[in-house]
Amino acid sequence: MRTFLTVFFKEILDNVRDRRTLTSALIMGPIFGPVMFAFVINLSIDRALDDAESSMELPVIGQEHAPNLMRFLESRNIDIVAGPDDINGAEEAVKNGKHDVVLVIPEEFGEQLADTIPARVELFSDEANSQGEKEARRARNALRAYNQQLAGMRLSARGINPMLLRPINIDEIDVSTPSGRSAMLLGMMSYFFIFALLMGGMYLAIDTTAGERERGSLEPLLSLPVTRGQLILGKIFAACVFMAASLLLSLLSFYVVLKFMPLEQLGMTPNFGLPVVAAAFFLLLPFILLGASLMTLVASFTKSYKEAQTWLSVVLIAPTLPILIVSILTLRPEIEFMVIPSLSQHLILVDMVKNEPLNGLHVAISVCSTLLFGALLTWICARLYRREGLLG
């Protein structure tokens, strides 16, 4: 027990003084997720607002030929501005990106309307430009609506029910609840927590074998009158402490970031208060032992620090695999999934954020199976720490 504690406290002290470990445990991991998340959310908020509420400017050549159309467009939150001087100018402006879209109304527009000849307008846009494409779509939709309106009026004038033109009425109903919609976007956050947690212990895990070996401190350490099992346990638990700190920080930084995100504008109300932060911490806690022993195990097979870093970056991605597969197949939480570490934590976390009642059995299975896997890997690490090949 004393050996274990001696190793444990030495590793804590050693790594607290190591800037690289501290950066990855206390800054990189916890900050990466929330920053990334804020970025993605802001992007989707921008887009959402763009589509519905913001007004767009539409340069029009020949406004004077279609005053009614102009009023109609303005009623759809499209601001009419003066366009280039002529058609050539319009094409040029769209080509070089000065305008995303330009509407040209020829002189004879009014005349053709009056004569019930299809009246011609020209809409210049650049299909290769995705932003411009969005603006063009909006202008096109507005023109189409105007077209329908006129058609309806013409039919009415001739005593025909304009409804004849609408054999089908499509009404889209989105059944997702605000919390449910949040879960879709917040689904990725469980991975951020796992990522932060792994980052926190990465350097300690490497140090246990590859690091000690490269520094030349492994052989003297192994020649001491202690059992190797105690050495490795002390090291793995020290890694766990850093990982727990990393996890807690990333949960808290997420909590803070979410407070400042205008999520209501996206119709999302994630359930991520302090009680959920605490619950998520304890839910992910068993994963720490698994992560620490997995990283130690992988690092023990490598020849050098650099090689260990390379392989551990693969380990950082591994927990996403089950999450990814389930998201792609859109599977509902099933009891079998609770056996799979990382996936079970993800599914339970999503339920928590959706504010759905927790399934106690699911939580119990998740905790037990993750702990079991962790214990198994730790045992394998201890076994491997006894082999001669360890010395490299």
Add this chain to the structure above:
Amino acid sequence: MIKVDSIHKSFGKVQAVRGVSFDAPDGKITGLLGPNGAGKSTTLRILYTVLKPDRGSATIDGADVVTDSLAARQKIGALPHGAGLYPHLTARENVAYYANLCGIDKAEVGDRVSEIIRLLEIEEFADRRTKGFSQGQRTKVSLARALVHDPQNVILDEPTNGLDVMATRSLRRLILKLKDAGRCVLFSSHVMQEVAALCDDICIIANGQVAIDGSIDGIRERTGQEDLEEAFVSAIQMVGEE
């Protein structure tokens, strides 16, 4: 007292050690001499139990290095070749870490660490972090932590490698001190003069085998060479011819 009885060790197809036997008694300095790659380090690594022999056995004060390795480790202080320190810990913390791992009584750790630091003359830099220490400083601190639990048997693998003249001399003085205290000192080197200057007994190893062993005078006599270097060369050739 270290007894080595016909140990063998192979790494894949390479036979590093092929039946090495010798005794290193208490109160004497035994030198393991041999060219690079002769099997000196492998032999010592078996003795401080990080490697297991394929055949043969070795005991440290009667404790078998394979079947009773924990007890064997208790009785040795080892300075492996190129031993490294923890750069974020001070020299004192490095030594104290080993003192605690060796199970020295908690209340005595502080005193014991200070004592060994004084003995090895490293007070000057004892409370600095070891990052950036010179090779000589590193070797001294490594030695301090190997000796902190006051082991009866001391195993040093090429301890003077990379040391300057002054550092080598102070290390030599220390080894002599250990001898006077009745310790068993076993150290390896490929430097002739160093072994001649220090050792009571020499065991010359070449090609993973003991070419010749005994006192310096005995070796001179048996090889018929007055000059020790010549004796060394002819002993190695004897093995090579087999």
